[in-house]
Amino acid sequence: MLPSAEVLDDLCSRFILNVPAEELGSFEKLMFLVEQAHWFYEDYYRDRDTRLSSMPLKAFMGLIFQHCPGLAPFAAQRDAIHAQFTAFKQSVPVMGAILLEPNLEKVLLVRGFQAAASWGFPRGKVSKDETDAECAVREVREETGFDIRPLLVEGDCIEMHIGQQRSKLFIITGVDERTHFAPLVRGEIGGFAWHLLADLPATKEAATLAYHTPDGSRHKFYMVWPYVKQLRHWVRQRRRQGGGVAAGKPVAAKALANADPAPAWLARGAEQAQEGAVTTHVQAPPEPGQAWLKFCFNREDILRHLPAVR
Template sequence: MHIVPDNILLHLYTRFLLNIPKELKEDCEKNFVRTFFEVERAHWFYVDYCIEDPSVGGVDMFGLTQQLFAKFPSIVPKGTNWQEKFVEWKKYRGSTATGSMIIIDEHYKMILLVQGFYGNRWSLPGGKINQNESLVDCAAREVMEETGLDLANRISPSIYIDRHVGGTLRRAFIIEGLPRTSRLKPGTKNEIEAITWFRIANLPIHTHDIAPIETLNSKPSNFYLVIPFMRQLKLYIEQRLSGKHAGLALSESERLCRYSLNCSIHQHPAVNNLSYARVNATITPSKKPKRNKKSIGSKSPNQSLSEDGKVGEKSRIWANLNVPTNAESGRCGHHNYHISNCVAHIRWYLFVPTFVSKRRNSFFCH
């Protein structure tokens, strides 16, 4: 285990555990589990400001707790098994609600996702709620920390999608119309490695969705924190593009989302309207659509992106887009549905600012 230098331990102890307000100290004495919230704040500070070489890494929350309590045993009351209390705190912390944002670009085609510094999974910018903090304030604070975007004034408290993942409430507020030219830079160190605009059409709606494998060369499991929101989000955007205001679009997308769960993913026409899949077929619930084996695993023009090496420069992208037509219609249940798309091959240019840490030498636009 990595050993934290004594001077850093002393600084963390003095800053976060010794000189805390009197009422907070009394609260910690009555309920020792409360102490771990202060240790967590110390660990965040340690990760942000005390790790000189992120590639080497440091200690996790448990490791820092262990070293702090060994160095300053007076923190732990006599007769208290701090490891049992730590497990109790972890269970409580794991059930803490999270606030995040679904940030949609001005063309309703992309959303902003972030990737943690020590993993390859993508998620919505956001995080866990602090004590006595509202979910709105939590989402605004976390997005500011992770992306550098101050969107507090753009949050509509009633426009959000709720999901329960592992018994934990995850609330994502919907923010529309953010220009892709917005400057992206995290406000904390060693937490966010990359901030990237992803095409909504390319993101999976379930764990067995092959869309990210074919278009992003990435496993659906890398988006498991995003998947619970994607089905309703695609329906919401469809409603917004049809002219409905946000509140009505949200309620209608929720209704359609519940309805679609009773149908096969391949049979419900509303679920994948934004997937830009090449479809020109008549499908019945009793007949499965034929899959073109040659198309699976084959590369398409929109899978490649020329690297400029510089953030903010024009990047040439080859896109294979399907333009939805008014001929699209669909029914679910025991009825047939027909989908017809007009396929257009377009060579286009985008100005997409993307943050990438020093550890990564390329930037992305998915």
């Protein structure tokens, strides 16, 4: 069941109409508001009424644009708008953390909320006026409930560019495996698990293979493999320095340098290709303040067409 006009009125009022005028001055800012409205719809409205249909952002955009006369002229260009917004988001820097237990053998991964979601490191996009470390602390806490601030060392990190997006993951050590993790945000995180670093894929080709556990569950690590090789190198260096191992516990005998990039339960015989560069081709984002596709939104025009939700 699609959301009613009353629901759409409420969403427009909450996230589009009652914001400072400058938030409607650029298209990317307005689209972030539409995205927030989408999250609110999925997390709260559908939780209260299970008859409501779940929908991807592009479909939700179409409903919002059609419902708000001030945005209606752009409804026909929904696909182009969505493509431009996706490209822009891929250019926003991403920060997060790699959480390791004291022996540096296992790493914490989080899985998205959807059943088919991939495993990855807790991370998210940088907000305005936020430092890399501040963003990482905030995102990890939102997705796991764990505060990495006391353990964060600015120099312990892996930074890279994937396509046009800069990403940095701070390496956090000494996290107890018995730690209870729970997200502070709804509808984003569906699971937590400690994974052996030696078993994670280190190439793009290995990550595209079907990873199955003995019970038949399928696991995907598309957002993990670019960091694995550097992380293993960092762990080897830390071991040489004698750090990172809990007192009284021996270093694991299996050398990470010789670890198979594929999990032990992956069917053997799969051909492993040479590790390649990470490449993502996206359309160049606009310069700051430049509106996409020469769109221009007038807040007063939007308000005038929706008197019922003023």
